Amino acid sequence: MNVAERLASRLPGRLGERAERPVVAVVRLHGVITPTPSPVARATINTHALETALTRAFGHERLAAVALEVNSPGGAPTQSALIADRVRGLAAKKNVPVLAFCEDVAASGGYWLACAADEIYAHATSLVGSIGVISAGFGLAGLLERFGVERRLHSAGEHKARLDPFQPEKAEDVAWLKAMQTELHAQFADWVRERRAGRLRGEEAELFSGEVWTGAKAVELGLVDGLGTLRGVVGERWPDATVAVAEPRKPLLARLGLGGAAARFGATPADGMLGAVEALEHRAVWSRFGL
Structure with missing residues (x-):
């Protein structure tokens, strides 16, 4: 027992009682999953931004459980896997249960x-x-010529310039992309089978088709364990617990209170254009789910 705990245990009433309460730590996983921390995006998820929040969440002395508050349309598969592996490693080290709560979308x-x-x-x-x-992109072959712009691309390696948006699409490049997608899809399905072992219901062809379901239907398919909110489930399971929220690291401009202005205008015209493109890309990911 450290000094703070010894002092709290001697205090009468609620203060001493609160110091002895179990803790349920909450980590918010909100936004598009991207490998690059964005200075302008309002919310993104990556290992860099989450490391401090995860270590803080799993670091409580009287930790009873960790809750993941998920609101994400997806994004980079490697970042998804790295974060999930980190959560599992910390959970095994602390020997505590981890609960996930899907909000608008967990896709x-x-x-x-x-x-x-x-x-x-x-x-x-x-x-x-x-x-x-x-995978999504644009075919811009012929666009530069229309405006009298000459593009110069030099590469070493037969396949270094695969799927260049300014060149006509090649069937062999599409075949390569689809093969990679198939491999990643298999890894995703294996992860779901491992984590949801004994709980999945329905045909795998349906479960792993890329379809999206409501939470109510997801319960029937075994993709989630039940309907409930963080407040309701935690309140019922750990009624005396203190809920401690561990916030992910915010982008620099957001911490300075400049994220909105920078995203709209940018420090320079080029910055403004990049911010606008980034915002559109993130908006497109959310819009696939009508959000």
């Missing part, structure tokens, strides 16, 4: 994160699933 990489938990809960209206892999 694709967002569902990968949710599967890091021992139990998954969702609201009946949550959007859950999308166990698949997707």
